[in-house]
Every structure is written in C-alpha cells, then in structure tokens.
Amino acid sequence: MKTRKAKLIHSRVLIKLSGEALADTRGNGLQIEALKRFAKEFVELKKLGVEIAIVIGGGNFLRGENFSQNGFDRVTADQMGILFTVVNGLALRSALLAAGIEVELFAAIAIPGIVDIYHRQKALQALEAGRILILTAGVGLPFVSTDMAASLRAIELNADIILKASTVDGVYTADPKQNKKAKRYDHLSYEVALQNKLRIMDLSAIHLCQDHDMPIRVFDMNKPSVLKNIVQGLSEEGTLISN
Template structure:
C-alpha cells in the first residue's frame, strides 16, 4: 500500500462552483470533469481527512441571473438551490463509483433524494468518514452558496475552507487579461473586502472572518492540487482573519 502524506487538517470544507463541473461545455454537467474532481476528493479522503463539500449551481441555473432577466428573485433563488442538488447528486454518484461513501444533505426537504440537514447527524457522518455534500444553499433566498459553505464550515467545526478556482490563488487583478497581475501568498479578510477582490460574497467573508476561519484559494484544474496543499505543497493563497 502506498504511504499517504501527513496533513495537519482533520476536517475541511471544499467549495467549488457549479461551472467547475461543466468542463469545456457552456452548460450542464461534463461527466469526465465530475469524475476528475471526484478523484481529487478521494485522494484527500484517503489521507484520513473528513470532507464537507458545497457545490454551486451556476452551470444549470443562477438565481441572480434569472432575477436580472425579470424573474421574481425569491423564485429564481429557489430554482438555483435545486440546481445545486442536481450537482450534489452527480458528485455523490461519482464518489461512490470510486468507493467513497457519500451523503447529500439538503437544506430544503426532499427526502426521496437527499437527507434533511440535521447538524448532529451530519457530524456523525463525518466521524464515520463519509463525505457530506451540503446542497440547496442555506435554504433561504438572497444567500449564495459561498455563504452556505462558510456557514456549514463553521457548524461542522471545519479547520479551513478550501475554495477551488480556475486560478492558483487570489490576484490583485485578472491574471488572464493582465500578465503582470500579482498573486498574494497571504491576505486578510479585511483587505479582500477593502480591495473588492471578489473571492466570496461579503456575507460569506464576514462570517468566516468573525469566526477566524482560514480560507485557502487554489486551482482546481491542477492535478493533485487539493491533495498537495493538504500535504504542505503547491501554490495557493491563504486568507486569514
């Protein structure tokens, strides 16, 4: 058996966008991409780390965009929450194909497809080394999945939030359009808010900052990146209180 690298983290939250699941497509789910991300999660799970996940729904429906096109905001947000459940079920299927026991836990009751959110039950799943995917956001309109990830990370006593992006950290401007963009190794939540760096929405940042929850921003496109950072390697930005 291959020896697993050591990590100082026991329990973490992984937040990824819905768009991360659509690969090179412009919409929906790309099964090979879902499987690739599931393998990244499994590699960390194999290290003995307890994993929570929150996945956005922007690859299927984004409530804010629907509202901007004239749809009533609350209805649009609930539609976005349902999109996150679809993504969570896809990730659950991919993880269980790899032999990782997984529970989808929804903030909106839909007992036929997901468990209702009960904090103590979710903690017990984590203690039994099951991956918990929290779906349907916070269950309330006007709150994003960023806020849901910050909320659940605190409720589950996670030691950090890992945010998988398309770039390897936080930059002072878009590195895709500006080759001189500067990447931060460490930055405070206050500086993120002050400079409007748009890492997470303001509610999520405030919740993480007030509870001194570290945020690690890294590239989800880098093979082995998630596992590498937990092993003390790789490139990332740490946001601290």
C-alpha cells in the same frame, strides 16, 4: 477503503465547489469527465485520512441573480438555483459511489425520497464515520449564496479551513486572464479582502469567516494533486485569506 496515516496540517476540510467546475466547455450542464476527475481527487484525499465536506453550487445551470436581471422574480430564480445545486450533488454522489467512496448527501431543504435534510449532528457523525459529506441547497433561502453556505457549514462542522476551488491559482490584484501584469497574493488578511472588495467570495461570507477566524484558501481546481498538497502542507498553493 484503506486509509493511511499521513502528516496533515488540515484534517477536516470544507471544499467549496462551484457548479461551473462541473460544467462542459461552454460552462453549462454537467460534464462526466469533470465529475470523474473530482471524484478521483477526493478519493486520494480520503486515503490520507482527511475528513471532507463539500458545498456545491448550481451556476452551471442557473444563477438566480442573472436570471432575475431579465425580468424574472428574484425569489423564484434563487429557488430554481437552489434546486440545481441538488442536481449537482446527486451527480457528484453517483461519481463518488462509483469510485468506492461512502457518501452522505444532505440538502438545506426537505426533498423526501431524494435527499435527506441537513442536520448538524448527523453531518458530524457522518464525518467522524469516514464518509464524505455533500451539502446542497445552500442554506435553503433566496438571496443567500452558496459561498455563505460554505462559511456557515465550515464553522458549524468545525472544519480547519475552507478550500475554495477556482479557475485560477489564487487571488490576484487584477483579473490575470485580462491583465498580464496582475500579481498573485500569497496571503491576504480578511480586512484587505473586504476593503478592496476582491472577488473571492461574497463579502458577507468573508465577514462571517473573519468573525469566527475561519481561514480560506483559494486554489486552482485544475491542478493535479493540489488538494493533497494543501492538506499535507507540501507546497504553498494559491492564496490564503486569514487574520
């Protein structure tokens, strides 16, 4: 694939993509059109010369915490969720390969014959070679969210920023779908996000970003060309969380 030199404010990004982003209209399973749409967005980003890592969730199939509240063992429920992130990763890899993109798929757990286990040095080499990384299975442990995995991998891979895909265009003072008077933050400090327990990411994930000065931008994943706008600084998309 041909790439062109573009003026970038972020040349290496980690995108946190929820499983729900790939779901059908009922929020379940996989929607082919969603996979194709995200693949197209990532292709456009790759053409600019951006290095891309994607941490993907599994909430379109199962959320371990919710499952365990119905009497199921939490560890088993989380392990099921971990496996579903791999399912989503395989689907996204297929969509990207069909779009002509070189991809490396890694998991935090060993699944021989299906996906390679994550290794930081191999992941860095893949990024530098121009391949998109898809990182699945969280950190491979129960009780640890894929938000935490996104923070950890962004720091490990020297990303410039975490781009967290959302269904709304940033972080608000209240749920904008329920409160029309809710106001969007253009910028938030980590401290304010933590003190107010704003529903951006897990608090532990925000703490880790704060400790390592890793900025987070929450953006509307349904807005066309939003990723291109962000990496080129063409518009102030969503909400930036930083020091």
